Amino acid sequence: MTKTAIIYSYNTKKTSKIATLIQEGFNDPAIEMINAEEITEDTFLSFDHIIMGVATWFDGELPNFWDEFVPALEEMDLTGKKFALFGLGDQKGYPENFLDGVGIMGEILEEQGAALVGFTSTEGYEFESSRALRNEQFMGLAIDYENQGSMNKQRVAAWIDQLRKEFA
Ligand SMILES: Cc1cc2nc3c(=O)[nH]c(=O)nc-3n(C[C@H](O)[C@H](O)[C@H](O)COP(=O)(O)O)c2cc1C
Structure with missing residues (x-):
């Protein structure tokens, strides 16, 4: 059976809210919520499909709680696994x-053999540059709580419809 997880830091406010919206949207009790700050390699590798919350902090860097796990990630064989990244950022x-965090994490995962799904259009966003861009699309879902919070629900709902197909 395919195992699916939503991995995010339980200590983040906004990322946690989006993770919960995604969980509610899927409405599938088999999808496990996992705290990124306490994850072990075995737990991580036990999932086939991983939805991962990745905010951008520090002017284009990953939140620091990822620092510990990234070196482990860079040694893993993620062949055959599918990842969908949702990112939080502030475009203004x-x-x-x-x-940028989505691009940084996406590149690491791909380097280890993972497939990324859930790419989305940049229409409706205004920014100068982003490491999360691939062929003019975001390499995941872009959530901007600060400036476009009213669009969160609709963006998450559309993304879930897309993931249901792309995870199939
Ligand atoms: C010090 C600081 C640096 C940030 N740097 C970036 C950045 O480089 N790019 C970006 O898109 N958002 C940046 N943000 C915005 C955060 O990603 C955004 O507020 C996000 O919603 C935080 O989610 P969290 O509270 O779940 O961590 C930054 C926010 C802070 C406070």
Whole structure:
């Protein structure tokens, strides 16, 4: 049976809210919620499909709680696994690094053999540059709580419809 997880830091406010919206949207009790700050390699590798919350902090960097796990990630064989990244960023406050964390994490996962799904259009966003761009799309879902919070529900719902197909 395919195992699916939503992995995010339980200590983040906004990322946690989006993770919960995604869980509610899927409405599937088999999907496990996992705290990124306490994850072990065995737990991580036990999932086939992983939805991962990755905010951008520090002007274009990953939140620091990832520092510990990234070296382990860089040694893993993720062949055959599918990842969908949702990123939180602030396009007005950080227009040159909007959502960079998604690009950083996406590149690491792909390097280890994973497949990324859940790419989305940049229509409706305004920013200067982003490491999360691939062929003019975001390499995941872009959530901007600060400036476009009213669009969160609709963006998450559309993404879940997309993931149901792309995870199939
Ligand atoms: C010090 C600081 C640096 C940030 N740097 C970036 C950035 O480089 N790019 C970006 O898109 N958002 C940036 N943000 C915005 C956060 O990603 C955004 O507020 C996000 O919603 C935080 O989610 P969290 O509270 O779940 O961690 C930054 C926020 C802070 C406070």
